[in-house]
Amino acid sequence: MSNFPFLSLSNHTPINYHHTPPPPTTFQNSNFHTKFQSLALRGYGESKFASGSCSNAPRSAKARRRKWVLVKGVVGGGKRVNFGDGFDAIVIGSGIGGLVAGTQLAVKGARVLVLEKYVIPGGSSGFYHRDGYTFDVGSSVMFGFSDKGNLNLITQALEAVGCPMQVIPDPTTVHFHLPNNLSVRVHKEYDKFIEELTSYFPHEKDGILKFYGECWKIFNALNSLELKSLEEPLYLFGQFFQKPLECLTLAYYLPQNAGAIARKYIKDPQLLSFIDAECFIVSTVNALQTPMINASMVLCDRHFGGINYPLGGVGGIAKSLAKGLVDQGSQILYKANVTSIITEQGKAVGVRLSDGREFFAKTVISNATRWDTFGKLIKGKTLPKEEENFQKVYVKAPSFLSIHMGVKAEVLPLDTDCHHFVLENNWTNLEEPYGSIFLSIPTVLDSSLAPEGRHILHIFTTSSMDDWKGLSRIEYEAKKQIVADEIISRLEKKLFPGLSSSIDFIEVGTPKTHRRFLARDEGTYGPMPRGIPKGLLGMPFNTTGIDGLYCVGDSCFPGQGVIAVAFSGVMCAHRVAADIGLEKKSPVLDAMLLRLLGWFRTLA
Ligand SMILES: NC(=O)c1ccc[n+]([C@@H]2O[C@H](COP(=O)([O-])OP(=O)(O)OC[C@H]3O[C@@H](n4cnc5c(N)ncnc54)[C@H](O)[C@@H]3O)[C@@H](O)[C@H]2O)c1
Numbered sequence: 001m002s003n004f005p006f007l008s009l010s011n012h013t014p015i016n017y018h019h020t021p022p023p024p025t026t027f028q029n030s031n032f033h034t035k036f037q038s039l040a041l042r043g044y045g046e047s048k049f050a051s052g053s054c055s056n057a058p059r060s061a062k063a064r065r066r067k068w069v070l071v072k073g074v075v076g077g078g079k080r081v082n083f084g085d086g087f088d089a090i091v092i093g094s095g096i097g098g099l100v101a102g103t104q105l106a107v108k109g110a111r112v113l114v115l116e117k118y119v120i121p122g123g124s125s126g127f128y129h130r131d132g133y134t135f136d137v138g139s140s141v142m143f144g145f146s147d148k149g150n151l152n153l154i155t156q157a158l159e160a161v162g163c164p165m166q167v168i169p170d171p172t173t174v175h176f177h178l179p180n181n182l183s184v185r186v187h188k189e190y191d192k193f194i195e196e197l198t199s200y201f202p203h204e205k206d207g208i209l210k211f212y213g214e215c216w217k218i219f220n221a222l223n224s225l226e227l228k229s230l231e232e233p234l235y236l237f238g239q240f241f242q243k244p245l246e247c248l249t250l251a252y253y254l255p256q257n258a259g260a261i262a263r264k265y266i267k268d269p270q271l272l273s274f275i276d277a278e279c280f281i282v283s284t285v286n287a288l289q290t291p292m293i294n295a296s297m298v299l300c301d302r303h304f305g306g307i308n309y310p311l312g313g314v315g316g317i318a319k320s321l322a323k324g325l326v327d328q329g330s331q332i333l334y335k336a337n338v339t340s341i342i343t344e345q346g347k348a349v350g351v352r353l354s355d356g357r358e359f360f361a362k363t364v365i366s367n368a369t370r371w372d373t374f375g376k377l378i379k380g381k382t383l384p385k386e387e388e389n390f391q392k393v394y395v396k397a398p399s400f401l402s403i404h405m406g407v408k409a410e411v412l413p414l415d416t417d418c419h420h421f422v423l424e425n426n427w428t429n430l431e432e433p434y435g436s437i438f439l440s441i442p443t444v445l446d447s448s449l450a451p452e453g454r455h456i457l458h459i460f461t462t463s464s465m466d467d468w469k470g471l472s473r474i475e476y477e478a479k480k481q482i483v484a485d486e487i488i489s490r491l492e493k494k495l496f497p498g499l500s501s502s503i504d505f506i507e508v509g510t511p512k513t514h515r516r517f518l519a520r521d522e523g524t525y526g527p528m529p530r531g532i533p534k535g536l537l538g539m540p541f542n543t544t545g546i547d548g549l550y551c552v553g554d555s556c557f558p559g560q561g562v563i564a565v566a567f568s569g570v571m572c573a574h575r576v577a578a579d580i581g582l583e584k585k586s587p588v589l590d591a592m593l594l595r596l597l598g599w600f601r602t603l604a
């Protein structure tokens with residue numbers, strides 16, 4: 001599939017591959033274990049899912065009865081056609097947020113139609129093939145993909161539709177290369193990580209243990225809950241009743257940020273900068289601006305469940321979910337560019353596509369960002385108060401410059417880790433455009449992603465759209481080359497001598513590329529707080545100011561990240577299911593809780 005319009009240099013000489021990746025594991029929660037054990041061993045890779053079902057996953061009774069005609073839609077507008085008794089939900093976009101919302105609804109028996117602008121599912125968790133390489137479009141660091149606890153939301157989402165995947169455990173979440181030669185590996189084993197960190201900061205051992213210990217307190221509380229919609233009162237009050245201490249712990253930390261808590265225990269400025277870097281890689285902001293619940297989630301899950309890479313590439317997650325959705329009797333249409341959400345008497349009732357087709361449903365769920373949803377898809381309406389508040393507290397995070405490369409394998413030392421974060425000399429550059437460099441080498445774990453004797457290097461760094469505006473085609477291409485050369489030469493100096501002469505393949509994407517292919521306003525990575533936020537208090541959930549319209553994805557609670565958007569998908573599906581009568585609900589309590597939550601958000 002040819003998609004990203006990058007610059008491309010090809011010089012392919014096969015040589016031997018010299019890394020031995022760890023063996024893959026298949027994770028299932030115990031209740032799925034027997035049923036999916038054999039399926040798991042074959043359940044990955046594009047060809048496996050090209051046709052037919054993921055597995056003989058349990059289908060809802062409604063899904064079994066349903067016979068779908070392939071949806072074609074209504075061309076020309078105005079005329080409405082019912083497909084059977086209509087869709088329960090239309091999902092705009094097939095990012096992980098949209099797919100989890102869609103599949104969770106489908107397994108509850110809802111009829112779902114997912115409309116995706118692009119030709120494959122996944123959005124920023126998609127993939128593309130070039131010259132024998134399988135590249136992950138975005139991040140290759142997968143949280144929530146283990147066989148343990150309640151927070152393995154990616155594992156659970158795949159299992160729910162009978163599509164578990166084989167994963168390869170990563171022994172190190174990330175290898176930090178920081179100023180003053182601070183080189184820290186975040187080992188999967190918590191004690192090993194703490195030992196390594198305290199070897200640099202022996203005088204702060206107590207503070208380190210206290211800060212990360214507080215993260216564990218929050219993580220354990222989160223991990224003890226059944227995760228559903230925090231906007232659904234029967235569930236929420238039920239959880240408070242069953243796990244009062246855990247819920248009160250979470251309520252206490254909800255408005256707090258990691259940086260303030262770190263400062264209670266830690267004084268060393270360099271260690272505090274390290275905590276900033278820890279937070280920056282998952283929130284694109286420093287620790288003072290990172291909600292403590294989110295920080296705790298990622299700083300502990302990497303040791304509890306560990307980071308696990310899906311065999312065959314990250315793109316397999318979206319492909320499996322899309323397949324699972326169809327297995328459940330729902331549908332997904334590609335090249336379906338939604339240009340507006342149709343409202344009638346203030347309620348969202350359907351969508352219109354760029355080719356004029358219209359689709360109608362009881363509810364509409366947008367996986368486009370809130371800026372795209374309310375700025376482009378909702379036409380001729382004033383911005384709802386809730387969205388105004390959201391935009392007061394959050395701005396669009398910058399986008400990324402990304403370099404996808406194939407390199408000769410021998411340029412990497414034998415013990416190279418899969419993920420690296422590089423900030424060479426100056427801590428103040430952490431959040432600056434092109435200041436810090438993210439690097440993933442997924443072929444360290446899965447050699448099948450590259451031709452023999454080659455590795456994939458996926459390099460990315462923050463970059464804003466403003467930097468790429470107003471250039472001619474020639475200037476744009478030249479600038480891509482200059483910026484990429486500079487980043488590669490920094491990595492060559494810091495990590496891999498000889499890197500630039502070992503390149504077999506290279507493509508460079510800019511914020512414009514992300515805007516074009518991910519349909520995200522300004523190519524944004526997601527929302528980031530304008531100032532110091534009150535933790536997660538200001539982050540909206542899934543309902544919106546427009547009846548029948550819900551949002552899902554990274555501009556919803558709890559924010560950026562694949563596992564975060566998977567959680568927003570789970571929450572959204574629960575709230576929608578309650579609203580269309582597939583789950584219990586109490587209209588009186590609903591009205592009270594939604595009003596209360598709306599008021600909380602105004603405090604942020
Ligand atoms: N950028 C990265 O490097 C990267 C990589 C992997 C994962 N992630 C995480 O994934 C999160 C985003 O996941 P997400 O689920 O919120 O969304 P997403 O942006 O990944 O996917 C949204 C999908 O909706 C589609 N879409 C948007 N507007 C549309 C329209 N009008 N009509 C039809 N389709 C439309 C897009 O084509 C895309 O496939 C990010 O926060 C990030 O943390 C990011």
Ligand SMILES: CC(C)=CCC/C(C)=C/C=C/C(C)=C/C=C/C(C)=C/C=C/C=C(C)/C=C/C=C(C)/C=C/C=C(\C)CCC=C(C)C
Binds near residue numbers: 227247294419560
């Ligand atoms: C309702 C109210 C008000 C109250 C009540 C209380 C309670 C109960 C509460 C509860 C809560 C909850 C449940 C919550 C939850 C949360 C969660 C789940 C969260 C999650 C999160 C996650 C995240 C944030 C993640 C992220 C991640 C990311 C972003 C990642 C990224 C990565 C990358 C970029 C890569 C890197 C790379 C290199 C280094 C190379």
